Amino acid sequence: MPATEEPFSPELFPRARAALGPGAVHLPDWLDAGAQLRLVEACREWARPPAGLRLVRTPGGGTMTARQFGLGWHWYPYGYARTVVDGDGAPVKPMPRELAELGRAAAEAAGFGVTEEYDIALVNFYDADARMGMHRDADERSAAPVVSLSLGDACVFRFGNTTTRAKPYKDVELRSGDLVVFGGPSRLAYHGVPRVLPGTGPPDLGLTGRLNITLRVSGLPESGT
Template sequence: MDAELFPRDRTEVAPGAVHLPAWLDAGRQRELLRACREWARPPAGLRTVHTPGGGTMTARQVCLGLHWHPYAYARTAVDGDGAPVKPFPAWLDDLGRRAVTDALGAEAVTAEAYDVALVNFYDGDARMGMHRDADERVDAPVVSLSLGDTCVFRFGNPGTRTRPWTDVELRSGDLFVFGGPSRFAYHGVPRVHAGTAPPELGLTGRLNITLRVSGLQEPGADGP
């Protein structure tokens, strides 16, 4: 569908869940991509995630601030090379707060700082099953930014992995924020449309940068 003939507008997919198309301009996308490439380098760089049941996530991941592994946070890449996790830059907190303000309003911005980022890289065959972001100790809105290939983002409900859900097309530069009654909704990525990234971005595949408030950074609250 021609995006110029049919503009993509702000959409509230569910209460507290908002899609803002083209939120990142081309320059900001390039800056974020350069940062992701630096974060992906070892130590504590891009790695394959294995689930406790013996499965393997097809999207590869790098973490900032705290290292997520199924289903907890740690200070080091415990399921990777064991190196200390890369720091979470202050400018990402600023970006997250601006995203929440634009999507949900200033009243939805948390008092706590955004302190964790999960960066997932999808090639054309990667998927993400339905899951909830439920390993944090606070319920601040989750901020999700997309770079590269377009994907189908399936946003469900807090009670079950099954229907009802809504499929949303996320393109490069799009923002999706979910908080309030949708903070713990199940969501996933059933499909990535390979080769749809903006050519000028210089990215093959899809990057998803998810910003969260962990509630785990106070003294004595180290992850395992």
């Protein structure tokens, strides 16, 4: 009898779940192609004004190269509000139920049990020249793990330590559909995106650039800060 053929894989060494640090995990290809496309299409709608995609200006007068919008809560350097206080002043769009549920499912897939509801989605859009400096997600009052989903072009993701922006850190390539979750001892780890890899996204997404959806639990009262 002929041998059973193994399914074709473009990967010489298939990517596997990997630890980035204590309490931090990378799960490649966590979102299938259909889920990726649905999220990209939804992001296009969510990004429309009011309270849409904007340039983020830092207190020192600089401008972030990745553009951003929020759902559930609006993030600005360095806090949260229910309106776009550093933009058009519009009320932030509500957190979609499907994203809150996706956040919980992602945390569970990474080995975390989360009892709080994910109520923040920060969506960053990176074009070919955008990057994100090393920073910590430290403006929330909850210690629930951060969930990060990648769509479109791949990037170099740098995951560091909790005390300094400098080494030691680990660089990993994130591709469309990849999931990163970090909590526990790594909840306040520095991380960033030093480089986007243009033209590497799945053609079927129709997306030029990279979208990153970061889901968080605010720990803030419903009425505001």
